[in-house]
Amino acid sequence: MSKPIFTQSVCAIAVAAALASPLALAQQQSQEENQKKGLERIEVTARKTAESIQEVPVAVTSVGEVELAEKGISSVVEIQQMSPNTTLQKSRGTNSTLTAFIRGVGQEDPLWGYEPGVGIYVDDVYMARPQGAVLDILNVERIEVLRGPQGTLYGKNTIGGAVKYVTKTMSGDTELAVKGTVGSYGQKDIKLSGQLPLVQDKLYFGFAYANLNRDGFGEFLTSALPNQDKENYNKDLQAYRLTLEYHASDDVFMRLNYDNTEDKSNSKGGYRLLPSLLTDAPVPDSKYDSYTSLPTWNKVENEGVSLTINWDVNDNFLFKSITSKRESYSPTNIDFDNTSLRIFDVPAIYDDEQFTQEFQLNYVDDGIKVVSGLYYFKGDSCGQYDAILDVLGNALGFDGYTSEVGGCSNSKSIAAYVQGSFDLTDKLSLTAGARYTKEEKDATVYNGVYFGTMYPQSGWVDGFVRDQALVDATNHVVLDNNADWSRFTPKLGVEYQYSPDMMLYASYAQGFKSGAFNPRATTDEPAADPEIVDSFEVGMKSDWNDTVRFNATLFMLDHKDRQYVTLIPDPDDLTINNQRLGNVGKSEATGAEVELTVLATDDLEWYANLGYIDAKFSEVKSVTPDGQPLDITDQFSITNTPKTTASLGFNYNFSSEMGDFVWNTNYYYRSKYSLVEKGNLLTQEGYGLVNMSLNWYSEDGQWSVGLHGKNLTDKEYLVGNYPFVNVAAPYSTDNPGPGTGGDTTLIGYYGDPRTVSLTVGYRF
Template structure:
């Protein structure tokens, strides 16, 4: 029974950074547009770590190129969920740069340090371990690929749902400079500048890109307990830099050194109270984007990295690739769980992450065999701290305040070896087999304790606050210091049959695993949760029906075992105790269908549609009575962020005139209802649809572009995140029992309202 339904609500895709290229080569765009006329476009991808046509890859995937990204006005990665069936890409609750990703019902909601995602995020084949800052501004993007289903052989752990791959452009070798400016609703003002110059002709090139992205809030903080705070809610204030050096000494050798940095100073995101407060004057606001807070409204995400890529074509059969990367991110954030002006349940927090990865690939290609193999090393320190401030509860106990501080680190190392090959048995039949062996080791420390005062992570967090480490350390003790390791062999086996030159049938089995982990909120010593395992079978076909119709379809089943979950264990004798235990609670399953259709109706008109259907459910959830016995409570659990049906229809129309070329496009995206709370769901988003339209103009000389884009034109309202700290009252249907902090805390986060933007670009 659904207790709360949000009818056509607003979503908070207020994502910190934009995905569109800051430097489209406009003459090249026009040329590519011409190539698309008169038939279907050949789309090349690297889903299997080698370049091939999307129609040759026996994997369900979506690829969106730079031209489509620019012409559709796609500004953030979350918009790609509209183009990929059974995919949810959304901005996390309470923060501005954290990505929540689910594919086929598999993902990870909680972005706390130490937790592993269920969908891998890759930038130029470099794995981003943490969701904080995963919504990056990528300058000069060539395409984005969304791979659906477990990718355990080529991509390894934490891709049990799938993978999202950003692929950036290589430089052209010419001297170029482009500028793009955007203005729009909510005082949007974006500036993107990018250029490249040859330092040594045909050999050494330097590229520099810069983006400054600003927008006022969709709403405001109606009240704040702190003076002088910026009251904007859902605003954007982002700067991004990218410097690239490419060296091409011979036709067989390519070297790229890249540095990028993103600084997001957008405000913390305040949630919408779905119930009036019991403890203060905080009624349900009129706008879904308005909120209340007792915390500072500032927020910050810093994410930077440096990477070196070396590609060497040894001969006509062998190619070698080395990818070396180091990344750091730092995120101090303010999350007001209760969203009132009182300190009922406030959580200021810090996330601090470092990672280093090294991958070596050796690829082999002959007439009948294509082989990808590699060695992979990953090491990361993922640390964090949060203060659960329950000030009102502390005052009721006669103390000046009350805070539960939790801090610690989860440091991990991973090594892997993998190989995957496709062999042509006959002219029509081929087999693909792959496997990856991974060994993970994690070492975790957790400090946990109760301080009878209101404390913050650092001095100066609020005006005048001085942190007394001696007093805090006397109460916050080390409760966990442990190490564990896991290893896993993840196979893939598939068959492909080329029924005709334009129709390929395929079937595949694949397995993936999400790493085991320790509980970063542990209050007592407890063992680590074991890895999650997903086994998937899918069958499908890819077809080009003549030169004008492309139809791809997949049916799949998956079994998701040993799902990790944090259970809250209340203490009936002490309301200040916040015991949370991490364990493997049980298993879920899903079966579904995905379809992608493209029709080149005329030389100028292209239409497309995609459809996703999935039936995902929990089959078993173990609630332990004692060490030997448990009861099944799977009827109380929902697979969240996963609508049963999602569909998208759209068109692109090209017109040529004496004034330049025009490209008109639009789409309508539809999702059926979906749950947002996994246990005892209290919040369901009703079905909704989004309507988008755009008009683009290219000058005849290829130097000017203008784009006018409208998003969510019907101003639909829809939920993308929540915090639920209440329970149903079994004695009074429709009523609720207050949760932690003693208030009715049921909070929703919403997506962007209707927005309109105008972009003007010039290529020097």
């Protein structure tokens, strides 16, 4: 592994110089240069129609193609630095599973059957599962982050917000571009994109391809299996996208998209925060080193096809159809205990399919805009995991111990929605909308115990052959149930155009997260009902003299019927308690968000954002062993949600005889946050990241070079965890005892260390 060498003092000097120099340069600008170009108009589709971001009464951040490239942003998770009160992280155990939280609402457990709280969309196609949702930047036009419930226009599972990944449309010209990147830890990336007119002014073909490779930030120090790739936190990914665009007439446009991603990066090993009680392996020196007794390989396959048809019926009506089908398959190895023994190993398979169809009919006239539609979703989410606890089995006198759990959660939903904005006067307008959703879900869960070592498939490890007959004999169906729900989610807002450059707005919105069956059920239990979020928001969008953009939002939300596993008495025998999934929690949050852009000169732009949120549980219910109500609210905390997020940075443009340069630097801060929802044992203290980029463009616009430094002060910060320890007396949170598997399993996963990369691009 190669790693750039910087000292903390050098980084500190560089950061200070970077932040001070643009101010000095700005002060040297002459009176002639005070004539500004004006702020950029940013178009978004937050309300499913193209509008200026300053006209949309929604808290939305948009990051465009040029900004992504100039900041060296290579993955959707880096967008969290641009959007206040937003968390986008690579999950524990893999490089491709997304942990997304907005305003304290998200999904902590990515197991099949559970639903997300933040919706992920690729060209308006919903991605139902977090596996494979860590999207790399490929042929992208912009990424939008919508904060707050989006239940009217986007439907279920957007109670925290939505992240929209919008790819580029074609210009119609013949184009070819190639980018190559080299960097820290052996990074070697290649990206190729282009387009070709097949029929002039009618039919275009586009393509994009990426091959992304990087050595690990650390390594697996030991493995019980021979001939394993020992790299940890590495990257080995290929992705491509094919597009056909057909302009049938001036009024009809069709686009067929196909995308495919194969990520063969190793499973991600965690860092043991406590010494093992059952092995003599020390806690590793590096946060990126680990131990494992599983294979280190991992795979995520994700592909989808979509067809979009736009028809401008006349000057007032636009019809749109979006048809899509997506599939993902992910066999993965997660060593929960991160030792060379099979203490708590979980090889697993995730297998998902979905089909969606959306019809939109939009209307625009003087003083009125209406978006309406019908939506259909069918999704099959299946999986299987083998919890291997051989050390426990050996202690009980068996050859090993494996608990296998599997099943499917299948859902169908149909929805109708309408939302309109109406001008009441030349300054005052009203927004009103509603969505009705009808959903059906059925689930099957089976589990069983095998007194030996079992893996999901033959060949999972060298020489292993799965005895399916034995598995069938020991596994049995414990849940086979179905449920249906219907939900009406309204939105109501008012907007006041105080001046041509300032809009004030207030809104109420509601969203819901789908009901769910317990994917780890031990009995044929009923489903948990949907979660509901009610949100109130007031905000301002303003531009001042076309040089200062100041947008601010105040919000509060009430999150009801939160789904958690808790102890619930057996209805047939109140002396027996089972772990069941139920609606046992409530939480609330209040907060503020500010986004600021200052065009100091034609060449210097400052930007900042600030998010503050006070989020907490107000009620979590359980029961005592004898069936009496029990309040356990004080045991719960909102995870992945710092009270404060902030970013400050600049872009500075300057020219020379060699070409044009763009220099940008930003500082991103997150205050402390919890990583464990119940009985939190891990808190990441506040930290800041410094990033810097210098970009060069040739005079003919064909060549570009970008030098990008990320996390220049090499901060270490937690982004995920596995806590399996015992804190009940005689133990405590300061001195935990053994948990599942008989070991002190407290595992941390960390964000990327300092990296430096150089990208060279050429457009033919």
